[in-house]
Amino acid sequence: MGSIRFDKVxxxxxxxxxxxxxxxxxxxxxxxKEFVAIVGPSGCGKxxxxxxxxxxxxxxxxxxxxxxxxxxAPGPDRAVVxxxxxxxxxxxxxxxxxxxxxxxxxxxxxxxxxxxxALRLMNLESHADAFPHxxxxxxxxxxxxxxxxxxxxxxxxxxxxFGALDAQxxxxxxxxxxxxxxxxxxxxxxxxxxxxEAVYLxxxxxxxTRRPGRIKEILDIRSVREAENWDRHQKIEDVMDxxxxxxxxxxxxxxxxxxxxxxxx
Amino acid sequence: xxxxxxxxxxxxxxxxxxxAVLLGTWTLLTASxxxxxxxxPTPLDVLDRMIELMSAPFAGATLPQHLASSFERYxxxxxxxxxxxxxxxxxxxWFRWLDDIVTPLFDGxxxxxxxxWVPFAALWFGTGIGGPVLIIFAxxxxxxxxxxxxxxxxxxxxxxxxxxxxxxxxxxIILEILLPAATPSIVAGLRxxxxxxxxxxxxxxxxxxAAGVGFMMVQAQANVATPTVMAGMVAIGIVGMVIDVALxxxxxxxxxxxxxxx
Numbered sequence: 001m002g003s004i005r006f007d008k009v010x011x012x013x014x015x016x017x018x019x020x021x022x023x024x025x026x027x028x029x030x031x032x033k034e035f036v037a038i039v040g041p042s043g044c045g046k047x048x049x050x051x052x053x054x055x056x057x058x059x060x061x062x063x064x065x066x067x068x069x070x071x072x073a074p075g076p077d078r079a080v081v082x083x084x085x086x087x088x089x090x091x092x093x094x095x096x097x098x099x100x101x102x103x104x105x106x107x108x109x110x111x112x113x114x115x116x117x118a119l120r121l122m123n124l125e126s127h128a129d130a131f132p133h134x135x136x137x138x139x140x141x142x143x144x145x146x147x148x149x150x151x152x153x154x155x156x157x158x159x160x161x162f163g164a165l166d167a168q169x170x171x172x173x174x175x176x177x178x179x180x181x182x183x184x185x186x187x188x189x190x191x192x193x194x195x196x197e198a199v200y201l202x203x204x205x206x207x208x209t210r211r212p213g214r215i216k217e218i219l220d221i222r223s224v225r226e227a228e229n230w231d232r233h234q235k236i237e238d239v240m241d242x243x244x245x246x247x248x249x250x251x252x253x254x255x256x257x258x259x260x261x262x263x264x265x
Numbered sequence: 266x267x268x269x270x271x272x273x274x275x276x277x278x279x280x281x282x283x284x285a286v287l288l289g290t291w292t293l294l295t296a297s298x299x300x301x302x303x304x305x306p307t308p309l310d311v312l313d314r315m316i317e318l319m320s321a322p323f324a325g326a327t328l329p330q331h332l333a334s335s336f337e338r339y340x341x342x343x344x345x346x347x348x349x350x351x352x353x354x355x356x357x358x359w360f361r362w363l364d365d366i367v368t369p370l371f372d373g374x375x376x377x378x379x380x381x382w383v384p385f386a387a388l389w390f391g392t393g394i395g396g397p398v399l400i401i402f403a404x405x406x407x408x409x410x411x412x413x414x415x416x417x418x419x420x421x422x423x424x425x426x427x428x429x430x431x432x433x434x435x436x437x438i439i440l441e442i443l444l445p446a447a448t449p450s451i452v453a454g455l456r457x458x459x460x461x462x463x464x465x466x467x468x469x470x471x472x473x474x475a476a477g478v479g480f481m482m483v484q485a486q487a488n489v490a491t492p493t494v495m496a497g498m499v500a501i502g503i504v505g506m507v508i509d510v511a512l513x514x515x516x517x518x519x520x521x522x523x524x525x526x527x
Contacts, residue, residue, distance in 0.1 A: 073429075076431055086427040088424060088442065088445075090446075091441075100432060100433075103431055103434070
């Protein structure tokens with residue numbers, strides 16, 4: 001349960017002939033409970049990949065499927081965490097988390113229980129009745145993650161979830177996500193342009209080319225992580241100092257550098 | 266110049282100056298004999314007449330009684346416009362097919378000014394309450410619908426995507442996402458609707474009503490009772506201002522409650 005598959009997926013924005021080709025024949029398989037990060041230059045279509053799994057956009061050609069079923073519409077089996085949080089400003093933290101559970105038609109007692117455990121998981125207990133605008137960016141993103149996790153989705157789609165956070169908060173959230181992935185492993189598709197973040201979090205990292213985006217190469221991080229036992233380190237900076245980490249990071253950097261435009265941007 | 270702030274006293278002062286210039290010119294025109302007094306009574310004449318009308322009936326009722334009966338029609342008309350316009354606007358903002366059905370009709374109908382509904386309303390309802398209510402409705406309905414529609418159409422797309430990925434159904438999206446997101450726009454629309462409704466009211470009463478400020482003014486016009494006509498105008502202006510101030514307060518309260526303003 002929870003596998004994702006891109007099968008020769010093209011995406012053209014605008015008219016099919018003469019439009020902008022954003023994605024070119026994307027093939028990618030993500031296994032159940034696997035954490036895959038996609039990195040790529042800005043505008044390469046990595047977010048579009050995620051939006052197609054979410055069901056917000058349809059491929060122009062090819063098929064995106066989850067559990068072997070073609071994606072046609074958004075649904076709570078594929079929870080999304082957005083870069084700009086997308087919390088409902090007129091709902092409290094609790095109400096934001098509750099909406100998806102109410103949509104499932106769950107009884108109040110079960111909802112309360114699941115909300116309480118999601119709040120605990122994300123260290124949000126003392127903010128349950130706050131409104132989003134009363135919270136810091138990091139806190140808001142915790143709420144968004146709680147809102148996704150509480151649905152117990154098969155697939156978690158994260159679109160540069162820490163991109164809008166300051167550097168310190170970002171590090172805390174990255175460590176938090178690793179902790180979460182251990183407590184409660186999910187199939188995760190994670191979009192980012194931060195190479196370190198991708199290497200630190202993912203089992204595999206897919207590198208994309210400039211537009212029209214293609215998958216250029218896929219690196220296996222997990223085998224290195226396990227072989228070098230990264231997990232004995234608690235802190236992200238200690239992992240980032242490991243030779244094996246630096247090596248992978250540099251490899252991806254070089255691969256991305258080749259994709260820069262003539263002006264180096 | 267706009268960037269230099271004025272103190273509260275200064276702003277009151279400038280406002281008072283404007284009023285004084287208006288009243289001064291008016292008084293001068295009449296007192297100098299330039300305009301005959303039966304056509305343009307002095308401000309004091311109008312004030313006297315207003316005070317008199319507070320207790321003395323004209324055309325069957327005192328000024329407060331006329332106002333009360335006007336206000337009743339007005340309240341029905343605006344309420345009806347809000348109750349139909351706001352939900353319809355939200356639904357149109359969500360369902361494209363409904364938008365396609367209603368928009369062409371609405372775009373045609375809204376150019377029929379409220380006053381243009383008067384003959385039709387008179388034919389249909391005679392002097393009953395239905396006529397004025399229809400005319401006020403015609404004035405107040407468009408901003409209710411347009412603002413609810415725009416508010417719903419321009420909701421942050423991410424919020425709708427978030428709601429959809431959470432498995433939210435249409436009804437719940439309309440009530441819990443579109444409605445709260447559109448509330449500032451809806452409230453602004455209601456304020457405009459309240460103003461337009463009140464403006465249409467008098468037009469409606471000039472012809473169809475059997476009581477009300479507009480009716481009082483028409484009767485006074487027939488009797489060449491200019492001070493009474495003007496007293497009616499002043500009363501309409503004051504009530505309109507009171508309605509607007511009340512709705513502004515309501516809007517500010519709502520903003521504070523939503524925590525959007527300190």
